[in-house]
Each structure stands twice: as structure tokens, then as C-alpha cells.
Amino acid sequence: MNHATSPTGIFCDIFCVVIDNYGDAAVCWRLARQLALEHGWQVRLWIDDPSPLYRLAPGFQNGPVKVGVWSDALDDPADVVIEAFGCELPASYVAAMAKRPRPPVWLNLEYLSAEPWVAGCHGMTSPHPSLPLVKYFFFPGFEPGTGGLLRERDYEARREAFDANVFRSEFGVPQRLPDELTISLFSYPNAALPRLLDAWASARQPVRLLIPGGTDAAFTKGNLSCHPLPFLTQLRYDELLWTCDLNFVRGEDSFVRAQWAAKPFVWHTYPQANQVHLVKLRAFLGLAFTPQEETTALDSTNGTYTATTTTFWRAWNGDGELDWSPFSAALPALLQHARRWKSHLLETPDLAFGLVQFCRQRL
Numbered sequence: 001m002n003h004a005t006s007p008t009g010i011f012c013d014i015f016c017v018v019i020d021n022y023g024d025a026a027v028c029w030r031l032a033r034q035l036a037l038e039h040g041w042q043v044r045l046w047i048d049d050p051s052p053l054y055r056l057a058p059g060f061q062n063g064p065v066k067v068g069v070w071s072d073a074l075d076d077p078a079d080v081v082i083e084a085f086g087c088e089l090p091a092s093y094v095a096a097m098a099k100r101p102r103p104p105v106w107l108n109l110e111y112l113s114a115e116p117w118v119a120g121c122h123g124m125t126s127p128h129p130s131l132p133l134v135k136y137f138f139f140p141g142f143e144p145g146t147g148g149l150l151r152e153r154d155y156e157a158r159r160e161a162f163d164a165n166v167f168r169s170e171f172g173v174p175q176r177l178p179d180e181l182t183i184s185l186f187s188y189p190n191a192a193l194p195r196l197l198d199a200w201a202s203a204r205q206p207v208r209l210l211i212p213g214g215t216d217a218a219f220t221k222g223n224l225s226c227h228p229l230p231f232l233t234q235l236r237y238d239e240l241l242w243t244c245d246l247n248f249v250r251g252e253d254s255f256v257r258a259q260w261a262a263k264p265f266v267w268h269t270y271p272q273a274n275q276v277h278l279v280k281l282r283a284f285l286g287l288a289f290t291p292q293e294e295t296t297a298l299d300s301t302n303g304t305y306t307a308t309t310t311t312f313w314r315a316w317n318g319d320g321e322l323d324w325s326p327f328s329a330a331l332p333a334l335l336q337h338a339r340r341w342k343s344h345l346l347e348t349p350d351l352a353f354g355l356v357q358f359c360r361q362r363l
Contacts, residue, residue: 010042029053053067103133108126119145122139122141180205203328206225212231213228246331247261248268250270255267312326
């Protein structure tokens with residue numbers, strides 16, 4: 001998979017280790033594809049386990065990104081080298097980087113976090129202890145001064161052309177009832193789920209639950225109708241988010257897509273030992289949901305949606321007892337908040353664009 005010489009193009013190698021689930025591969029593929037299609041970079045994605053890509057992006061072998069097995073990336077370094085989420089590059093590849101007449105721009109693409117220290121660490125350098133190489137830390141983020149979030153140029157055009165009725169029909173989901181609440185569920189195993197299913201079954205309005213990658217059969221219980229969907233590609237998953245009134249998401253990739261969808265959502269953080277994941281949860285809640293953003297549109301029965309969201313999200317992540325009723329009452333206000341939050345995120349350039357500008361200044 002040697003790259004050819006190009007007088008104008010930028011060559012980029014992205015290294016990814018699939019730890020578990022699909023998050024690492026999903027983020028790396030999305031970034032690789034965007035760099036190739038929107039910025040004209042020649043991108044190679046080196047991944048230790050390409051199997052997730054067969055589900056996330058079928059046909060990836062024929063796309064604009066070259067995908068190779070990690071062990072094959074030996075001595076042919078690119079102009080820009082991205083190691084995703086702190087994975088350690090092969091020693092032979094690093095040695096080859098140091099032998100280039102001009103060292104590559106070497107980035108460590110970090111995990112997404114809303115913690116306040118992120119902006120201060122974005123772009124920091126880490127010189128190699130023995131070779132003439134410097135690594136830069138590139139942090140995704142929600143605020144100016146960070147690397148931003150991944151978002152394709154054609155995102156809004158795709159959304160404007162989308163028809164939820166066609167999507168539902170394609171996957172055998174009955175057409176929407178007048179007062180139906182449509183919910184998508186994509187989460188890690190969660191002990192609070194049975195309680196939530198019971199709450200939906202006894203809800204006053206019909207609840208239609210769509211589960212991508214669901215393995216159980218469809219069922220109806222009270223006012224709850226559950227419909228498993230096949231595993232959805234990244235592009236089709238966006239459509240699911242647009243279809244629903246409320247989206248339960250997890251990890252990093254679907255978490256970001258839910259924010260671009262501008263719909264109410266609930267985030268299930270990746271569980272970590274000693275409840276370290278709750279630090280990221282609290283940081284995002286503190287950034288995105290503040291008392292100053294409460295609107296006069298909320299009547300007295302809804303209470304404050306920031307406090308309601310914080311309580312419900314923390315309970316969904318194992319910190320407290322889940323209570324659906326107040327959260328469901330706050331959904332109209334949360335829809336307005338989601339739209340405002342998306343507008344705020346658009347103030348920061350998307351991650352791929354920011355990464356390209358960062359690298360061009362250093363090439």
C-alpha cells in the first residue's frame with residue numbers, strides 16, 4: 001500500500017486500535033472519509049481489526065480511503081500521521097518518520113470531553129525522547145479553542161431531503177400516530193432499562209421504541225411498541241436520529257451525531273472503573289445545560305429542564321433512581337434547547353476542517 005508521489009496532495013496515515021464496541025473505528029472512519037472527500041487528502045487507515053467497518057460502512061474497500069491491516073504499516077510514513085486515542089505506533093514506522101527529510105505532522109487525536117482543561121491542552125506538544133519528532137495533542141471539543149466536532153459538509157442537505165415516513169416504511173415501522181413519542185435506544189447494558197420500559201408501557205401516550213442492531217423480537221406491552229432494526233450504517237443511523245423525538249445514545253460517535261440532529265437525547269457514557277465516566281458526564285452537563293438557559297416557555301408543571309436532565313442522565317448512568325415522568329414533561333423545552341445548542345456548536349469549525357488548517361500551518 002505504498003503511496004505515490006503527488007506535487008499538491010497531502011498524504012495522511014490514521015492508526016486505529018479497536019478496543020471494544022464500534023466507537024474507535026467509527027470516529028476514525030468518519031474522519032478518514034471526510035479528509036479524503038472534502039479536503040482532497042490521500043488517506044490510509046491502518047486498523048488492527050477492520051471487521052467493524054463491514055457493518056459501519058459496507059463497501060469501504062471501494063471508497064476513497066485505503067484501509068490496511070495495522071501490521072503492514074512499516075516504513076512508508078505519510079505527511080500527516082494521526083494516532084487515534086493514544087494508540088502506540090509501530091516502532092519501525094516511528095523510526096521511518098524520523099528519517100524523512102521533513103518530519104511528518106504527528107497528531108494524537110484524543111477522546112472527546114467537555115472537561116475545562118481540554119482547551120488549554122489542545123495543540124500542546126510532546127517531543128520524542130530520542131528522535132527529532134514532535135507529537136501534537138489534538139482534542140475534539142464543544143468550545144472555541146478546541147478541535148471541534150466531526151460534521152460533514154452535506155449534513156444539512158441530507159437532513160433537508162430526508163423523509164421520516166419513507167424511513168419508517170423501509171424498516172417496517174408503522175406510520176406515526178398523532179400523539180406518538182418515537183424513541184431510539186442505543187446504549188450499553190443498563191440495569192435501569194427494565195424500569196424505563198415499564199414506565200413507557202404505562203405512559204399516557206403511545207411510545208414507539210426503535211432499537212438499531214436489536215436481536216429480540218418486536219413486542220407490545222401496554223402503550224409501548226418495540227421494534228428492533230438491523231445494524232445501521234453511519235449514514236442510516238443519522239436518519240434514525242432525525243426520525244425520533246428522543247434518542248438514547250452512547251460512547252462518542254453517536255453522542256456527537258445526536259447533538260447535530262438537534263433532538264432531545266440521553267447520553268450513556270462508556271462505563272469505567274471507579275465511576276470515572278461520571279466526571280465526563282458532569283462536565284458535559286455543566287457546559288451544555290446551565291440554569292441561565294432556562295426559557296420562559298417552561299410552565300410550572302415542567303419545572304427546570306436543566307435540573308431534570310441532570311437527574312435523569314445521572315440515573316441512566318447508574319447514579320440515582322430513574323424517574324421518567326418529570327423528564328418526559330420537559331421534552332418540549334429540551335427540543336428548543338437542542339436547537340440552541342446545535343447553533344452554539346456551529347460557531348466552532350468542524351473537526352476535520354480544523355485539523356486540516358492545523359496541519360497546513362506546520363507542513
